[in-house]
Each structure stands twice: as structure tokens, then as C-alpha cells.
Amino acid sequence: NAGVMQNPRHLVRRRGQEARLRCSPMKGHSHVYWYRQLPEEGLKFMVYLQKENIIDESGMPKERFSAEFPKEGPSILRIQQVVRGDSAAYFCASSPSSGDYYEQYFGPGTRLTVT
Amino acid sequence: SQQGEEDPQALSIQEGENATMNCSYKTSINNLQWYRQNSGRGLVHLILIRSNEREKHSGRLRVTLDTSKKSSSLLITASRAADTASYFCATVSQGYKLTFGKGTLLTVNP
Numbered sequence: 458n459a460g461v462m463q464n465p466r467h468l469v470r471r472r473g474q475e476a477r478l479r480c481s482p483m484k485g486h487s488h489v490y491w492y493r494q495l496p497e498e499g500l501k502f503m504v505y506l507q508k509e510n511i512i513d514e515s516g517m518p519k520e521r522f523s524a525e526f527p528k529e530g531p532s533i534l535r536i537q538q539v540v541r542g543d544s545a546a547y548f549c550a551s552s553p554s555s556g557d558y559y560e561q562y563f564g565p566g567t568r569l570t571v572t
Numbered sequence: 573s574q575q576g577e578e579d580p581q582a583l584s585i586q587e588g589e590n591a592t593m594n595c596s597y598k599t600s601i602n603n604l605q606w607y608r609q610n611s612g613r614g615l616v617h618l619i620l621i622r623s624n625e626r627e628k629h630s631g632r633l634r635v636t637l638d639t640s641k642k643s644s645s646l647l648i649t650a651s652r653a654a655d656t657a658s659y660f661c662a663t664v665s666q667g668y669k670l671t672f673g674k675g676t677l678l679t680v681n682p
Contacts, residue, residue: 488668490670500672502671565613
């Protein structure tokens with residue numbers, strides 16, 4: 458049973474370009490979470506999605522960031538017009554359901570570097 | 573501000589020694605979780621302790637929880653070089669939102 462898959466693992470973008478990060482949850486998991494980790498920091502919650510629905514995007518910057526989890530295919534985190542401050546590791550996690558006692562399984566992350 | 577704060581920020585020990593990391597949090601919780609992150613990798617879930625539990629064991633790991641002090645500790649016994657990693661505590665709010673501290677970087681020297 459494959460774990461959470463993220464691609465690409467490393468992404469380099471110039472300022473002003475778009476970054477698209479993909480996440481395929483574990484088989485049977487319909488709940489996806491995105492977290493961002495800045496250097497020397499812990500992970501910060503960005504957004505929680507279920508199939509075709511955004512449940513909580515309270516951690517997403519108001520502009521340039523969007524996320525989706527379509528009926529078919531992976532979840533996508535999209536960053537438009539990237540700036541240097543967007544350089545970070547972006548982690549996706551999935552779970553079969555939500556609730557305090559459901560473990561979230563994390564992917565290996567995508568490391569975004571904005572030059 | 574961080575819900576979980578780990579202490580110390582960095583810890584260096586010799587193989588075979590025990591490592592203790594502490595975590596403090598601010599609000600009431602239903603459970604607290606500990607994760608490990610190897611350099612440049614994703615997070616691995618280690619252990620979950622519920623608010624009505626005081627201590628939990630998993631292999632060489634022992635976690636304690638003191639809800640009156642809003643603190644938890646992670647003890648790794650008989651450490652190995654492979655235990656070198658960053659360790660994070662996380663609390664859960666709203667049933668899904670994990671809030672992590674900045675982590676403790678543990679280095680186990682052979």
C-alpha cells in the first residue's frame with residue numbers, strides 16, 4: 458500500500474512564476490491536508506480538503522494561494538506569482554476520516570525554492 | 573503563536589544514552605501527538621496520548637502527559653544513531669488541525 462505521494466520533490470521557480478504542487482493521498486483516504494514548513498520552524502496548517510470540497514482554508518494566505526482536490530486525480534496546491542518568501546517545504550497529509558484520533562499520514566514534501 | 577513548544581531546541585547525546593524532550597502547550601486538548609522528521613524528509617507519526625492518559629509506551633519510546641501543567645515529555649531510551657532527527661509535538665484542534673512546535677533536533681553520536 459503506497460504511502461502519500463507528492464511531486465515534484467524539488468521545485469525551483471523564478472519570482473513571478475506559478476508553482477503547482479501535487480499530492481496523491483493514501484488509497485482509501487478522502488481527507489487531505491496541506492502544511493508549510495519554513496526553515497527552522499515547525500509545520501503550519503494551510504488547508505483541509507475533502508473530495509471536491511474545501512473544508513477549512515484558514516491557514517492559506519489570502520492572495521496567490523489556492524488548493525483543490527478534484528473528484529478524480531491528485532490534490533493540487535497552486536501558488537501564483539511566487540515570491541522569495543514562498544520558499545519552504547510543503548507537506549501533504551491524508552487520513553481516512555477526520556477526528557481527534559485519526560492519524561494523519563504525511564508525504565515526503567515538496568521543497569520549493571524561489572530565485 | 574505556537575500551540576506546542578518543544579524544549580530543548582537541540583540535544584546531543586551518545587549512543588546508548590536516554591534522550592528526553594519536553595513540550596508545552598497553551599489550550600485544552602483531547603490528545604497530543606509526537607512526530608519524527610529525518611533531515612529533508614516527511615513526518616513520521618510516533619505516538620498519540622489521549623488527555624485522560626498519563627503515560628504511554630511504544631517500544632523504546634515513553635510519553636507522559638500532565639494536563640494540569642499543559643506539558644508532555646518524550647523519552648527515548650537506549651538511543652541509536654538512527655534516532656537522529658527532529659522531534660515535534662502536535663496538538664489537534666477542530667478534529668483535524670495539527671499545530672506543531674518548532675521541534676527538538678536530536679543528534680545521537682556513535
